[in-house]
Amino acid sequence: MLAYILNISGWLLLPFMDGIAKYLSSEIHFIQIIWGRYFFMILVSFPLALIFFRKEIKFPKSISVQLFRGFFLFLSTVFFFYAISIISLAQALTLAFVSPIIVTILSIFYLKEKVGIHRWSAVIIGFIGVLIIIRPGFLEINFASISAIGAGTAYAFYIIYTRKLSFIDSPVVTLLFTGVVGCILISIILPYYWTNIDLRQLLLLILLASIGALAHFLIILSLRLGEASKLAPLGYFEISTNIFVGYVFFNDLPDIWIYLGLTLIVFSGIYIFVRESKSVNNTN
DSSP states (O other), X not given: OHXXXXXXXXXXXXXXXXXXXXXXXXXXXXXXXXXXXHHHHHHHHHHHHHHHOGGGOOOOSOXXXXXXXXXXXXXXXXXXXXXXXXXXXXXXXXXHTTHHHHHHHHHHHHSOOOOOHHHHHHHHHHHHHHHHHHOBTTBOOOHHHHHHHHHHHHHHHHHHHHHXXXXXXXXXHHHHHHHHHHHHHHHHHGGGTOOOOOHHHHHHHHHHHHHHHHHHHHHHHHHHHSOHHHHGGGGGGHHXXXXXXXXXXXXXXXXXXXXXXHHHHHHHHHHHHHHHHHHHHHHO
C-alpha cells in the first residue's frame, strides 16, 4: 500500500512543477526555465541521495546508454516546456501521453519484443485519441501541439533506454546522471537566451526544481517497495492534478474533445501495461 501512496504522490506533484514553468514562461524564456529545473534539481537531489541512497551512489557502469537516456529526457523536457508556454497544461500533457504507445512501437526494433494484435489495437486506439485532440482539418495544428507529441516521443526513447539500464545501474545513479547530462546540455545554449531574473523568479525556479526532485524521489522510493509493472499505470493520475492546476491558476478548462481523446489514450496506455504485465508473468 505504501508503494502506491508514494507513487501516486509523486505523479500528483509533477503538474505543480509544470504549472510554475508555465507561469514563468510569460516572464522569462523557457530555455532559462529548463536550466533552472536541471541546475537546482541537482543541488536538491544530491543531499536527498546522500541521506536515503548513500550506498547506491556509484559511477555508472554504462556511460553510453546513460548519455542517450539523459539526452532524450532533456529533449522531452525542451519540447514539453515549450508546449506549455503556448497551449494549456491539459492539452500538452494529454498529447505527451502518447509515450506508452510509442514505446510499444519502438520495443519491436530496439528491444526485439513481439507485439500481437491486442497491443497493436491499443496503439491504433491511442492514435485515434491523439487525432481527436488535435483535430487535423478542423483546428490549426500549431507547433506547440506537435512539440507536445515530440515530448511524448522523446520520452518514449527515454523509457526504452531506462529499460536497458534497469539491470545495470541503480535508479538513483541514473536519476543523478540524467540531471547532470541535462544541465550540461542546457548550459551550452543558455547564454543565447539568458536574461537577468529577480529574487521572486529565482525562488520560483528553486521551488520548481525542488518539486520535480521530490516527485521523482517519491517515485523511485515506490519502485523499491512495489513492482514497476503494477505501478506504471498510476502515472495517469498526473492528469488530474494537471487539470486542477490549469483551471485554478490559468483558467484553462479542457473541452469535451480533450476529455474524449484523453480517455482513449489512457485506455490504450493502461491496456498496453496490462498486456505487458501478463506477458512478463507468463515467461516467469
